[in-house]
Amino acid sequence: MLVIGITGTLGAGKGTVVEMMQQKGFVHYSARNYLRQRVEQLGLKPDRDTFTFVANSLREKEGGDFIAKGLLAEALKDGRNCIIESIRNVKEVEYLRKNCNFVLLCVDADIKVRYERIVIRGSETDKVSFKTFVENEQREMESADENKQNLGLVMQMADFRLDNGKDLEFLRRQVEEIYKNLPINKRPTWDEYFLEVVKTVAKRATCDRGRSGCVIVKDKQILVTGYVGSPTGLPHCDEVGHLFKKMINEEGEISTHCVRTVHAEQNAICQAAKRGIALEGASLYCTMTPCRTCAMMIINCGIKRVVCLNKYHNGKESEEMFAQAGIQLDFVSEEVMKYEKQ
Numbered sequence: 363m364l365v366i367g368i369t370g371t372l373g374a375g376k377g378t379v380v381e382m383m384q385q386k387g388f389v390h391y392s393a394r395n396y397l398r399q400r401v402e403q404l405g406l407k408p409d410r411d412t413f414t415f416v417a418n419s420l421r422e423k424e425g426g427d428f429i430a431k432g433l434l435a436e437a438l439k440d441g442r443n444c445i446i447e448s449i450r451n452v453k454e455v456e457y458l459r460k461n462c463n464f465v466l467l468c469v470d471a472d473i474k475v476r477y478e479r480i481v482i483r484g485s486e487t488d489k490v491s492f493k494t495f496v497e498n499e500q501r502e503m504e505s506a507d508e509n510k511q512n513l514g515l516v517m518q519m520a521d522f523r524l525d526n527g528k529d530l531e532f533l534r535r536q537v538e539e540i541y542k543n544l545p546i547n548k549r550p551t552w553d554e555y556f557l558e559v560v561k562t563v564a565k566r567a568t569c570d571r572g573r574s575g576c577v578i579v580k581d582k583q584i585l586v587t588g589y590v591g592s593p594t595g596l597p598h599c600d601e602v603g604h605l606f607k608k609m610i611n612e613e614g615e616i617s618t619h620c621v622r623t624v625h626a627e628q629n630a631i632c633q634a635a636k637r638g639i640a641l642e643g644a645s646l647y648c649t650m651t652p653c654r655t656c657a658m659m660i661i662n663c664g665i666k667r668v669v670c671l672n673k674y675h676n677g678k679e680s681e682e683m684f685a686q687a688g689i690q691l692d693f694v695s696e697e698v699m700k701y702e703k704q
């Protein structure tokens with residue numbers, strides 16, 4: 363399932379892009395309708411200033427991403443590809459990026475062209491002079507408060523941009539081009555393909571302190587897989603709880619480790635040993651930076667490349683060892699995986 367968010371300046375043609383995406387089967391969710399409901403519940407007049415005022419005060423009360431949260435919950439329940447119109451603050455983008463397969467579109471056009479459009483449209487929120495129109499826009503473009511509308515910043519965060527400064531055909535051609543390049547229509551690269559498999563393998567993990575998965579690949583073929591779990595036949599953390607051991611680090615700091623499990627990377631290596639599969643020259647894909655023990659095993663298996671989805675909070679030593687051993691180490695995201703009692 364893909365969630366598209368659309369942002370852009372007033373009168374740029376967000377609604378037209380939404381219609382084009384609806385024709386491609388995307389379900390439309392409207393932030394404006396959601397806000398309109400809230401404005402009406404308060405018994406207020408639905409003009410542009412009231413919308414902005416209510417939106418900002420609800421953001422302060424319920425969080426900067428309250429519209430995105432509400433609309434995403436509806437969309438996920440439905441399960442179909444959808445387009446959310448419109449995204450107006452940074453927190454909404456961050457929430458959607460974190461919680462679903464998300465792409466942000468931005469549509470813009472010359473301000474005079476847009477003003478002419480809204481005059482022709484003449485809806486109740488659009489009856490303003492050109493001067494007011496320009497001022498309103500400047501106000502919405504930036505705000506120091508992260509809970510408020512900050513269209514300028516949101517537009518910069520877009521994955522795809524559309525220029526609607528000419529005719530409908532000009533816009534349609536751009537929409538077609540973007541549609542072809544959406545993650546749902548694009549063939550994954552080899553790395554993306556194996557990392558998707560890692561995510562699926564990780565779902566079988568039995569210790570929630572970093573549910574990790576691992577796939578070892580050679581010549582674009584998967585040789586073995588592994589996930590974090592107890593040795594075969596022994597009870598799992600998910601059933602009997604973790605088996606914690608405390609460790610005193612060099613600086614005297616105490617960290618807690620669960621030692622019940624065989625790590626995803628180790629399990630993949632064990633699977634290779636069990637089946638007599640050589641790992642020399644292979645690439646290893648995994649959830650986060652392998653720990654020190656796994657890193658040493660990876661080096662001695664003759665693995666040449668390690669690709670991690672995220673960083674491990676204690677992965678610095680492994681990074682150094684890989685560098686010394688001449689192993690290429692790549693991260694999809696520099697973000698550190700988080701779990702309790704790290």
Ligand SMILES: [Zn+2]
Binds near residue numbers: 604621622
């Ligand atoms: Zn555990």
Ligand SMILES: [Zn+2]
Binds near residue numbers: 625626652653654
């Ligand atoms: Zn490990």
